[in-house]
Amino acid sequence: MDYSKISDCLGVNDAGHLTVSGADTLSLAERFGTPLYVLSEDKVRDTCRRYLRPFHEHYGGLGTSIYASKAFCCKEILRVVVSEGLDVEVVSGGEIMTALAAGVDAKKIHFQGNNKTVDELTLALDRGIGDIVVDNITELHRLDRLAEERGITPKISLRIKPGIDAHTHAFIRTGQIDSKFGFALETGEAMNAAREAVSSTHLELVGLHCHIGSQVFDREPFVLAAKVMLGLFAKIKSELGKTMTHLNLGGGFGVRYKEEDGALPYESYMDDVSKAVHESCAQLGLAIPKIYIEPGRSIVAEAGVTLYTVGDIKTIPDVRTYVAIDGGMFENPRYALYQSDYTCLIANRADKPADFVATVAGKCCESGDLIQEHTPMQKPEIGDILAVLSTGAYNYSMASNYNRNPRPACVMVKDGQPRVIIRRETYDDLLRLDV
Ligand SMILES: Cc1ncc(COP(=O)(O)O)c(C=O)c1O
Secondary structure: OOOHHHHOOOEEEOOEEEEEOOHHHHHHHHOOOEEEEEEHHHHHHHHHHHHHHHHHHOOOOOOOOEEHHHHHHOHHHHHHHHHOOOOOEEEOOHHHHHHHHHOOHHHHHEEEOOOOOOOHHHHHHHOOOOOOEOHHHHHHHHHHHHHHHOOOOOEEEEEOOOOOOOOOHHHHEOOOOOOOOEEEEOOHHHHHHHHHHHHOOOOOOEEOOOOOOOOOOOOHHHHHHHHHHHHHHHHHHHHOOOOOOOOOOOOOOOOOOOOOOOOOOHHHHHHHHHHHHHHHHHHEEEOOOEEEEOOHHHHHHHHHHEEEEEEEEEEOOOEEEEEEEEEOOOOOOHHHHHHHOOEEEEEOOOOOOOOEEEEEEEEOOOOEEEEEEEEEOOOOOOOEEEEEEEEOOOOOOHHEEEEEEEEEEEEEEEEEEEEEEEEEOOHHHHHHHOO
């Protein structure tokens, strides 16, 4: 199989080993141990550039791409994406502190979340976070009071549910009315929130935000969302006399986990959306606002590979073969959570056909601790290095210490050279907080 069709940072070298940005995965596993997250810096940078280019083409450089840091939040990744010119989206105090520690300018941080605590809002205000995206009316009131107490006028936007059903898994679909995120458009809730925000003397309403879902392959929902959101922009202008300056259309662009996944080039989303933005603004008599998008998964997913050592192979006749790895749901819970797809292979025989079918099982005490079921791979042997592709997003960031497993290290590869960006947890790290 040609693994470069899943991610162009992947290759197979003369020894038949899988490579990431030119680095031999067998050497990486030997040098840094397993399980190991590997991330291609070249791929992340290339993707950032592809996301920024259309802003120059379509909007004369106004607006930008925002990296949704929940996909993979650590200081070095934030330094990389910010050095490429992206802003950063955060959803918690921890993500705010990580971004600030990475040297991200507070004005370039966009703070999301459906239940930001008073402590988190206070932190955001005290650190001068540039854009607080308000999710609900309680939060609007809370923020208004905190701003008044401090005598400041923070910039806010409103998270809107545009009522669009993006075709994706129910757990990662967010733009339709039955969602815990944001103000509903159909019910008048969004307009009421805008009215309150405009009348507040302690808050400055600068924009609107929506995010319709994740791992979305269609372009149409994004185009529709842009039109719907600009309609609300125009309504707020005509009914409330408020002209906002920016529109954030969220993230959600699909990536390749398997070869057959129909991921589109990012540019094609941007082309279609920008056409809709230009047309709608002309029809509605609006100046084109600063447009933002907020991709997370598609910035890092395909840049990541996780490496494991095969510890045992258990064949149950007429049932299945389990390949037991030294990782599992503690470092990648996505299959256990929502049966997400992955491509698996034996990294030390990547040049051989993937003609064996097996189930990849983790080492946690849960029968559901699986990474992939009935999936093709090269015939495995004990001691092999098993690689799982497209693990850059929502793997490390969703990892836990279940069963007191230390979380793996992460190495970033640039021009074939690896460096540790997150060190492996030790047993001392695990015990650090215990009293
Ligand atoms: C508000 C918001 N923005 C951006 C994203 C990033 O989405 P994705 O990683 O699918 O691009 C999410 C993901 O859940 C989100 O909730």
